Amino acid sequence: MKAFVYRPVQSTQEATTAGSQSAFIAGGTNLVDLMKIDVMTPSELVDINQLPLKGVTLNTEELRIGALERMAQVAERPEVVQEFPVISQALLKSASAQLRNMASIGGNLMQRTRCGYFRDVETPCNKRNPGSGCPAFEGENRMHAILGVSDACCATHPSDLAVALVALDATITLQGPNGTRSAKLDDFYLLPGNTPDREHDIQPGELITEVKVPRQPWYRRSVYLKIRDRESYEFALCSAAVALQLDGQIVRDARVAAGGVGTKPWRLPDVAEALIGKQVSKSAFETAAEQAAAGAKPLKQNAFKVTLLKRTIARALIQAGGIA
């Protein structure tokens, strides 16, 4: 671990003076892990835990979650459980109870990929060391992405929460040295392209302060389904976040996104579009889910994810549609 300066800050203003070699620390569950294995080597840790970035509020327009809320707390909030079950479920299926108690919402959205090559400084990695190459394409890639894959990178985005949030068109508030701005979370995550080291649309000193989720009464009919080898404490092989607006047995609107398969949390607007106007039925859901893997680039060990993705989406829709 590289030596670093530890700087607790008392105001958000103070935090935004952080430079490009600084890292914000809240729960530290991912950052400290990566620092111990030299994958992240910030020269300064800016401790933001004293900042007033807490609170979960719900009004008629939106749900607002402070970036320093802990995952476990948000997951159990009655307004989240009732109005946004997909968010609560995504949180509860993340990591372990211990990690959820520590990890912040903002930190969760900033967590790094679990690609083993990324996490080992002895191996090449275009994300960690641009231009050094990517051994995953011909190596161990069972857990890797099939969507959003570029020639440079096929690492999967690990967050469950982010999948639920992009499905519901969440935005984040960023405060930086030049003021405050808002960004759609989906736009905030960048595709790897030729610059897999650039994962977020973020500038030095910018800090996620809040997450806003538009409120729709029908988000009560939402589901997060996570498929993994074991029942708990594992990143997704594939996950689905879905919400359905039903009018009787007709789908009026839908939100669909997938995790564990994309280089970023993967919205599936075409699947959602295909559902609109359809009668609730297993076959309608399966047909719509067929489009989920459009453009997929499977690798040697993860080709099964193409089928798994379609099945996961269909199963989640069936569950949300109440016809399981």
Add this chain to the structure above:
Amino acid sequence: MNPTTPFSGQTVDRVDGKLKVTGRALYAADHPVENLCHGYLIQSSIPRGTIAAMDVTEAQASPGVLAIFTPFNPLKLYTPLGQGEGAISGDFIPLLQNPEVHYFGQTIGLVVAESFEQARDAAALVKVNYQAQPAVIDVDAGLGQAYPPKSVNDLSATVSVFADGVSSIDAALGEAEVSVSGTYSNPIEHHNPMEPHATTAVWSENRLTIYDATQWVQGQQRNLAAVLDVDEADVRVICPFVGGAFGCKGSMWMHSPLTAAAARVLNRPVKTVLTRGQMFTAVGHRPIVRQTVTLGANRDGTLTAVKHEAVSSTSRVKLFVESAAHRTSLALYKAPNILVSHRVVPLDIAPGTFMRAPGVAPGMFALESAMDELAVKLGIDPVELRLRNYATVDPNKKLPWSSKHLDECYRVGAERFGWSDRHAEPATARDGDWLVGTGMATALYPAHRSKAEAKIRLQADGTASISSATHDLGTGMYTVLAIVASQSLGIPVDRIRPVLGDSALPLSPVAGGSQSTASVGPAVLSAAESAKKKLIAAAIAGQRSPLSGMKGDQVSFENGELRAGSKSIPFEQVLAALGRASIDGSGTASAGEEEHQYAFLSFGAQFCEVRVNEWTGEARVSRFTSVMDIGTVVSSKTARSQVIGGIVFGIGMGLLEATQMDPRSGWIANRNIAEYLVPTNADVPKIEVELLNFPDTVFNPLGARGIGEIGIAGVPSAIANAIFNATGKRVRDLPIRPESLLTEPGHPNLA
């Protein structure tokens, strides 16, 4: 207690339980030592080649660094002991003695610094310049070099049993009315005990005291003495508690002598704790095994021929044979014609080693899956098929079993599980979108026993200490031996003080091979008899003794008291009267002639229910019933826990565990316990365990056979068989993950 009568077990809480749950049990890295400094291993990042140079300049200059040992600045180490020399060595040679690299993750250096963090950070600054050479990592690429090892479980690589007039196994198979054949595989698996390997070496003059995570203090003592060139008597290995081992602490691995040698050179105590990642190449693994099993049978299910061929991976530089067929197909079924064979594929990978039920766990996966395939083909119930081929003598040695109640295991297990209610037709039971299936398999494990000694000390405070250099790996040995001593002395368990895990204690074999209870338990019985005799002799001889001058046959020891006529005096009062602090008894126990007259195995039957999601293909075990025939159950609580633990291990082997190795470099993708998957609580259903408790007094006076490993045996096949029953899909490759089951018929998308 008379050691020739069967022993009755007890249900008591773990005697060391409170120490452990309150954090007071000292594991290998916990022993407080003054003036300590810390070692950290440097491991190779290429699979094969030569280290041209190591630049340690920057590392040497970094804070707190005391020394950096490399092949260019080596610690002198001698060759470890070989097989049959009273120790086991896991590594291929003393490391650091030359610049050759034979596998990814080979130890190529040791950094010693004032703190662990300083040593770790300095290790990251060491620059290694390799001259790489081509390596063979992939089993397929290495198959051309496969060869039969000289011996497999002390037998030839190929062993055959033929009925009169049968010329070959293929001839026998050719005559069979029905046959099935399949190839089964398991990947590399790692033990991943919760406690990492750790060594703290303290020299005083020329004597070494070493706190080490090991399953065999005395083996480690002999090996360290050999490698460090010191007298065996000058090495003391201490390891009172082991936080799980599963075989990876049975051998000496080179971090132990490296740490001791560094401490000697630096004249300071050194502690080296391996990281989880380092443990994936420094302390062994279960090799890859591929097996082809072909069964020939009559239409009534009677086996006529069993052909079981296995190939396992081995490190090119250190042979380890993960047998599979030898320990299973030669022992389980009454078939007139059997052929087992084994070859090893040398690869440029780290050495393998014993892992829970070595040979048996992979072998039973193949054999018991094949039996299920035969049952399906013949339309015979899987339990019935096994009963039709029940062996009453060892099929290879033709010796009678010392004690075998496997038929009872099948019967009780089937009843407890509700086997008769199953849907024999695959893919016909469901619960919503979960396909439900049931499966079963046999379990077996060899009953081992080695020479062991024990000491019992009757103490003036009314307690008795018992000691032997064996271990409690979390297995329950403290409790087992406390119960044995308690019953043989007739005093409560809470007055017994077991002392284990110190090489200075009486002789004990490696705490491996499920042999500790059967080896050390009888030695404790014998020690108790000796202590009683000595106490009686002293009581008669002592001038101030209340039994002074009585004759030996007038005095007996019962329930912790000396009795003579109407007198009955607690032993502590006798000691007090004699002015003695204590009286010692020693005992030795080992196998006798029966070794050559009987075959010894433990048996069991595993039944499980599995659910497979028809959409997404994940399999979850939803019910498990296990019935074990392991002789006397000395400690019912810890014995049950052992079986439950084995079954959990088997669920991991069946559904989760796989070390993912890059076939180009041997680099391991999941060398952490976030991504090397073992079952979580959520993966483990209610497990029902029934222990039959038929004492095997032919095997030893305690009547106990081991129970540490048999729990895993048969579990992966019971799961695979249940998955077949649920889905109609036969999966022969472990672990069984969603990709193996996604294309299942039964799914609405599929015809």
